[in-house]
Amino acid sequence: MAVTETLLRVRDYDLAATLDSGQAFRWRRTDNTWQGVVGCHFVRLTPAADGIHAAVAAPVESWDWLRYFLQADTDLGAILKTFPDDAPMRAAVAACPGLRLLRQDPWECLASFLLSATKQIVQIRQIVAHLCERFGEPMQHDFAFPTPHRLAAASEAELRACKMGFRAPSLLQAARRISNGQLDLERLRTLDYAAARAELMTLRGVGGKIADCVLLFAYGFDTAFPVDVWVERALQELYFPHRRASAKRLRHFAATHFGPHAGYAQQYLFHYMRTKIK
């Protein structure tokens, strides 16, 4: 029977930290409720005593799409046990013990992070909002994320009007290559981490950092470890406090120190670093 609300039973889930941690850019909070769009669903999420309460605008037969997006069935405790037992990781976990990784749509994730270069998170949200309003399919309460096909038909000037500046040609090329079949985002699921990463990096504007974000947040390659300015700062200050470590050394350290779920560790360090400053 189709329904419009449910209770997702899940433990150890900090909804606010997760939706506001720079993984996804379309979630807005009003009071204690978060609203956003997952695929073709407009959904409101509210933390509850024994899980997360969810309500959608249009009735659904199944909630699998939401459990997948939130990764509600992931055993977070088992992942945290694989982290290195050192002071920085203990502090980062203690600061936000319910922080999770989402599992997003690859195209939306790729497009969003293509727009993220040297932008603050609040501005990335604004650009993505413009993009959805102008090119996304209208739906109840909001807009769907625009398809590659729709953006491929847009002009660079139209994209620039969404305030994305020099990132517009990159987004346009990505939309076109995906729309015409040159790049198959679904096929990347069948590849290993290195091969999928190399393929993403053939796109203009996609370097190692953005590729790793997509591999981690959309495909679930848990060894992907995006190194941005915040994470670089965290690694430098927390693990190499007395000597300056080169970028290459930091990358090697990241690839060897954090274990099979390094990407989760990265998210904890990122969140720890960002909230510690403010």
Place this chain on the structure above:
DNA sequence: TACCAGGAGAGCG
């Protein structure tokens, strides 16, 4: 006002 933001890519020694 001047500076900087979840980077990437090109040019240079």
Place this chain on the structure above:
DNA sequence: CGCTCTCATGGT
């Protein structure tokens, strides 16, 4: 490799 510069745009 390692460094520097540039690319738009908005916020502080």
